[in-house]
Amino acid sequence: MAVPLFASSLERHHDALIDRISAVVRSGRYVLGPEVEAFERELAAYLGVSHVVGVANGTDALTIALRAAGVQPGDEVVVPSFTFYATPEAVVAAGAVPVFCDIDPATFCVTRDAVERAVTDRTRAVVPVHLFGNVAPVDEMRDLGLAIVEDAAQAVGASLRGRPAGALGDAGTFSFFPSKNLPCLGDGGAVATDDDDIAERVRRLRFHGSDDKETFFDAGYNSRLDELQAAALRVLLPELDGWNEARRRAAAEYEEGGLGDVLALPRAVDGAEHVYHLFVCRHPDADRLAAALRDRGIGARGSYRTPCHRQPGMAGYGGEALDLPGTDEAARTNIALPMGTALSNDDIKEVIDAARTAASGLD
Numbered sequence: 226m227a228v229p230l231f232a233s234s235l236e237r238h239h240d241a242l243i244d245r246i247s248a249v250v251r252s253g254r255y256v257l258g259p260e261v262e263a264f265e266r267e268l269a270a271y272l273g274v275s276h277v278v279g280v281a282n283g284t285d286a287l288t289i290a291l292r293a294a295g296v297q298p299g300d301e302v303v304v305p306s307f308t309f310y311a312t313p314e315a316v317v318a319a320g321a322v323p324v325f326c327d328i329d330p331a332t333f334c335v336t337r338d339a340v341e342r343a344v345t346d347r348t349r350a351v352v353p354v355h356l357f358g359n360v361a362p363v364d365e366m367r368d369l370g371l372a373i374v375e376d377a378a379q380a381v382g383a384s385l386r387g388r389p390a391g392a393l394g395d396a397g398t399f400s401f402f403p404s405k406n407l408p409c410l411g412d413g414g415a416v417a418t419d420d421d422d423i424a425e426r427v428r429r430l431r432f433h434g435s436d437d438k439e440t441f442f443d444a445g446y447n448s449r450l451d452e453l454q455a456a457a458l459r460v461l462l463p464e465l466d467g468w469n470e471a472r473r474r475a476a477a478e479y480e481e482g483g484l485g486d487v488l489a490l491p492r493a494v495d496g497a498e499h500v501y502h503l504f505v506c507r508h509p510d511a512d513r514l515a516a517a518l519r520d521r522g523i524g525a526r527g528s529y530r531t532p533c534h535r536q537p538g539m540a541g542y543g544g545e546a547l548d549l550p551g552t553d554e555a556a557r558t559n560i561a562l563p564m565g566t567a568l569s570n571d572d573i574k575e576v577i578d579a580a581r582t583a584a585s586g587l588d
């Protein structure tokens with residue numbers, strides 16, 4: 226029996242999505258209208274923050290949030306190297322300098338120590354990334370004197386000691402790319418914040434640096450969440466907690482089924498409620514194990530095998546001189562196994578059996 230890497234139940238919502246999208250088409254309002262406003266209010270209520278501002282995607286959300294949080298050209302911003310390339314890319318797009326820090330390979334997240342080691346007198350901000358649905362220990366970083374912009378692209382609905390990911394720092398950013406835990410039907414993103422000034426600057430920056438199309442205060446962006454995507458997100462937001470619960474149940478079944486005898490299982494940061502955007506384990510021979518699993522019809526793959534500080538596009542930021550052992554270990558050993566909102570008990574048993582057989586065949 227084949228088990229895909231991503232098991233989605235979105236199909237069940239196709240009719241509701243089509244109905245809402247038809248209504249938007251008929252309304253004639255396509256950009257910054259009532260759907261975006263309502264979605265911003267609904268996501269803000271879900272996160273318990275004062276403001277959510279919809280933007281075009283999660284990468285723009287980070288760039289705009291960094292600038293809104295006070296990052297100026299030439300400032301240093303600490304980011305993990307083990308993340309999707311968009312994280313440091315957004316720092317560069319904000320005119321700032323990414324300074325790469327290490328992670329704890331057991332959680333795939335930054336630690337306070339790792340961030341502190343990367344801080345200089347030019348550091349303005351840190352971007353803790355809530356990777357794979359885990360939550361970086363943001364509460365331990367509050368006294369570093371830096372702006373904290375959380376990259377919660379992979380962690381909508383996760384929490385740390387009861388507080389939502391994306392609502393722990395000065396601002397938090399989200400992506401609604403279709404593979405994310407809260408998907409839209411194309412590209413979409415948002416910035417969440419409790420800070421009125423940051424929210425106002427984000428609103429301006431997403432629209433060319435203007436409040437009214439008359440006066441332009443800044444060189445901003447054309448980066449708006451559109452009405453069709455907001456309408457889709459309003460259909461799907463009420464599903465998010467149930468979906469994340471299904472992901473957590475699948476993770477618990479992997480553990481109860483003994484998968485931990487074969488691979489190192491994902492570990493939640495202390496106090497974090499993980500939402501398993503991906504179910505990423507570790508194994509010393511990850512690539513061979515993934516290939517052997519794929520031969521058996523089981524979706525498996527590694528992520529970020531070349532971490533950001535070694536990507537050619539980041540060559541100007543001192544990566545070759547860095548020693549990031551946790552990053553190197555995570556990059557070499559990580560392996561994602563099937564996860565999603567539609568995994569059956571039988572799928573999970575199949576994955577565990579296949580992993581046992583495949584791992585024993587590697588010796």
Ligand SMILES: Cc1ncc(COP(=O)(O)O)c(C=O)c1O
Nearest residue numbers: 282283284309311312378400402
């Ligand atoms: C950790 C992380 N940050 C940022 C992004 C960027 O989001 P988007 O693709 O919506 O621009 C992603 C998307 O994959 C991501 O995984």
